[in-house]
Amino acid sequence: xxxxxxxxxxxxxxTEWFLNDRFxxxxxWGLYAIPARGEWVRSFEQLTVEDYQPxxxxxxxxxxxxxxxxKAAKQAGMKYAVLTxxxxxxxxxxxxxxxDYKATNTKAGRDLVAxxxxxxxxxxxxxxxxxxxIDWHHEDYPAYGDQIHPMKNNEQFKRDPANFHRYLTxxxxxxxxxxxxxxxxxxxWFDFSYGEMSQETWKATELIGMMRSLQPHIIIDNRLxxxxxxxxxxxxxxxTVYAGDFASPEQIIPPRGITGADGNPxxxxxxxxxxxxxxxxxxxxxxxxPATVIRKxxxxxxxxxxxxxxxGPDAKxxxxxxxxxxxxxVGDWIARNGDSxxxxxxxxxxxxxxxxxxxxxxxxxAHVFEESIGPIVLAGLASRVKSAHLLADGSELIxxxxxxxxxxxxxxxxxxxxxxxxxxxxxxxx
Ligand code: FHN
Numbered sequence: 061x062x063x064x065x066x067x068x069x070x071x072x073x074x075t076e077w078f079l080n081d082r083f084x085x086x087x088x089w090g091l092y093a094i095p096a097r098g099e100w101v102r103s104f105e106q107l108t109v110e111d112y113q114p115x116x117x118x119x120x121x122x123x124x125x126x127x128x129x130x131k132a133a134k135q136a137g138m139k140y141a142v143l144t145x146x147x148x149x150x151x152x153x154x155x156x157x158x159x160d161y162k163a164t165n166t167k168a169g170r171d172l173v174a175x176x177x178x179x180x181x182x183x184x185x186x187x188x189x190x191x192x193x194i195d196w197h198h199e200d201y202p203a204y205g206d207q208i209h210p211m212k213n214n215e216q217f218k219r220d221p222a223n224f225h226r227y228l229t230x231x232x233x234x235x236x237x238x239x240x241x242x243x244x245x246x247x248x249w250f251d252f253s254y255g256e257m258s259q260e261t262w263k264a265t266e267l268i269g270m271m272r273s274l275q276p277h278i279i280i281d282n283r284l285x286x287x288x289x290x291x292x293x294x295x296x297x298x299x300t301v302y303a304g305d306f307a308s309p310e311q312i313i314p315p316r317g318i319t320g321a322d323g324n325p326x327x328x329x330x331x332x333x334x335x336x337x338x339x340x341x342x343x344x345x346x347x348x349x350p351a352t353v354i355r356k357x358x359x360x361x362x363x364x365x366x367x368x369x370x371x372g373p374d375a376k377x378x379x380x381x382x383x384x385x386x387x388x389x390v391g392d393w394i395a396r397n398g399d400s401x402x403x404x405x406x407x408x409x410x411x412x413x414x415x416x417x418x419x420x421x422x423x424x425x426a427h428v429f430e431e432s433i434g435p436i437v438l439a440g441l442a443s444r445v446k447s448a449h450l451l452a453d454g455s456e457l458i459x460x461x462x463x464x465x466x467x468x469x470x471x472x473x474x475x476x477x478x479x480x481x482x483x484x485x486x487x488x489x490x
Contacts (some may be wrong), residue, residue: 062091064298066206068320073303074279075188075327077246078306080403081139082361083394086190086331086370087129087176088144088338091115091151093375099339102149102196105228109197112149120167125375128178132379133185137394140186142368143176143251147190147339150197158233161197177242182370188247193231193284194264202257228263230241235267239274247279249308253286265301267334279305281329294345297321306366313356317363319408325405332356334383340372347382350389357390357401358427362416364423396452400425425451 061069061260087099092099094115102112133141146152152162154173173189180187180472195201201221239245248271253259264284271278282294294303297320306327307318308489318328334353335344353369361369371383394401400418407417407424415429424447 062298066298067299067301067303068297068322068324070131071299071327074277075305078140078279078329078366078479079108079327079405081186081405082366083112083138083357084140084142084188084329084366084368085129085133085136085138086142086191086338086368087120087372087373088147088154088340089172089274089377090144090339091371092147093373094118096340097340098337098341098344099147099149099372101339104221107230114159115306116151118167119163119375121172121373121375121377123168124172124373126170126172126176127182129176129371129373129379130183130185132180132384132387134137134183136391137398138185138369140188140246141176141180141187141213142190142247144175145173145189145194146194146195146234147197148170150192150194150195150201150268152234154238156237158230158237159198163359164394174242175372177245183418186246188249189242189245190249190251191238192251193253193257194251200224200229200230222260232263232267234268234272236274239278241269245275245278247281249281250284253282255286258286258384259284259300268302278484281306283306283308295320296328301469306398313359313365314363317365321372325364327366328364329368330356330360331368331370333370333372338370338372340374340380342374345382349424350386350393353386353390354393355427355429358416358418359419361401361404362406362411362427400427400451401421413479423464 079133087182088099091112092101092115095101097105101107130141143153150159150161152159153171153176154162155164155171156162177187186187191475202224226246228283232449235248240246240292253262258264262284267284268280271280274343282292284302284304285292285294287301292303293299294307296319306329309318309328309330313330314328316454318326320326335341335475337344359368369387371387373379376462399420402449404418404420409417411425412426412428415427418425
C-alpha cells in the first residue's frame with residue numbers, strides 16, 4: 061500500500077461518523093459582531109489595529125448562552141458544530157496563554173470556546189473548532205500594520221520572512237493548546253491558504269504530525285494545503301499528509317459531488333451562510349427560506365456531501381431570530397424525514413426531473429420538489445420497489461406500473477398515486 065493509499069484509507073475510517081451525520085452548524089462569532097458589518101470589516105474598511113481596539117474594550121456578550129445555541133442546533137437536526145476559536149482578526153475566543161488578545165481579557169472574562177464545547181457535548185453533538193491561519197493582529201504575520209488585506213502582503217512576507225517563523229511558533233502553539241486543553245475535538249477547520257501562504261509556508265507537515273499525535277481521530281478540512289477548492293491533493297490518489305480529510309466548497313454545492321482520481325467519493329462538506337454574511341451583519345436580512353435550506357441539504361446528501369450551515373451570533377451572544385426560526389422549521393422537517401438524510405448518500409439512479417434521490421443502500425428516498433401533473437416515475441425501479449410510503453407519516457403510497465416495461469424498453473416506470481403527496485417535503489411557497 062502506498063503512502064497515499066494509506067492516507068486515503070485512514071481518511072475513510074476517520075470520516076465515517078462525519079459522512080453519517082451529514083448536517084452541522086457553523087458559528088462565526090467575535091469582535092466583528094460589534095460593528096455588525098461582517099467578519100471582514102477590519103480588512104474591507106482598512107481599519108488599523110488601533111481603529112479596531114475599541115471593539116476589544118467593548119466586547120461584553122452578556123446574553124451568551126451556549127446551551128441555548130446547542131439546543132437550537134440539536135432541534136434543527138444538526139449533529140455537529142464548528143465555532144470560530146480565532147478568525148482572521150486574531151481575536152481568540154479561548155484562554156490562550158500565548159496572547160493577551162483573548163476573550164478572557166475582555167469584559168466577557170470567560171473562555172467562550174470551553175463553554176461552547178461543554179454545552180454542545182452535553183447535547184450529544186460532536187464538536188469542532190475553526191482556526192484562522194491568517195492573523196491580522198499578530199505583529200509577525202505579514203499582514204501586520206496598515207496593509208491588512210492578506211491577499212496583498214506576499215511582498216512584505218518575502219521582505220521579512222524571518223519574523224514569520226515567530227508567527228508560526230505562535231500558530232502551532234495555539235493549535236497545540238486547543239488540542240491539549242479542551243478535551244476530545246472531532247473537527248479542526250483551518251482557514252485559509254492562498255498563493256505561497258500555503259503548505260510548508262505554514263510548516264504543515266510538522267503541524268499535522270503534532271495534531272495526529274495529540275488527537276489522531278480528529279478530522280481536518282483541506283484548507284491547510286491550499287489551491288483548487290481551497291485544497292488540491294485531497295482529490296488525487298496520492299494526497300499529501302496535510303491534504304485534509306474533507307474538501308470544503310464554500311457557498312456552492314459541487315454540480316456532481318466530488319470524486320477522487322481513483323473514482324471514489326472524496327468526503328466533502330459545503331459551508332453555506334443563512335443570509336449573505338458569515339459574521340453578524342445587522343443590515344443583511346436576505347435569509348434563505350427553510351425550504352431552500354432543506355433542498356440544499358438534500359442536494360448535498362444526494363451527492364455524498366455534508367452541509368455546514370452558518371449562524372452569526374450578535375455582539376450580545378444571541379443567534380439572530382431569523383436564523384433560529386429557519387432552523388426550527390428545518391428541524392421540524394428533519395424530525396419527520398431524517399431517515400432520508402442521516403446515513404444516506406447518493407443513489408446510483410440519475411437525478412429525476414422532479415427532485416432528488418437519496419439512498420442508504422437499502423432504502424431509496426424520493427425527494428419530490430416539483431409538483432407533478434402526471435405520475436411520479438421512478439425510472440428503472442419497478443422491479444425493485446417492494447412498497448412505497450410517505451416518510452413523514454408512514455402512509456402507504458400506491459405503487460403500480462401503469463405501463464409494461466417493454467413499451468419503454470429497459471426503462472420501467474413506477475408511479476406514485478395520490479398526487480397530494482407530490483408536494484413533499486416542502487413547497488418553496490414561503
Ligand atoms: O475569509 C473567510 C471567511 O471570513 C469565512 O470564514 C469563510 C467560511 O468558510 N472562509 C473564508 C473565506 O473563504
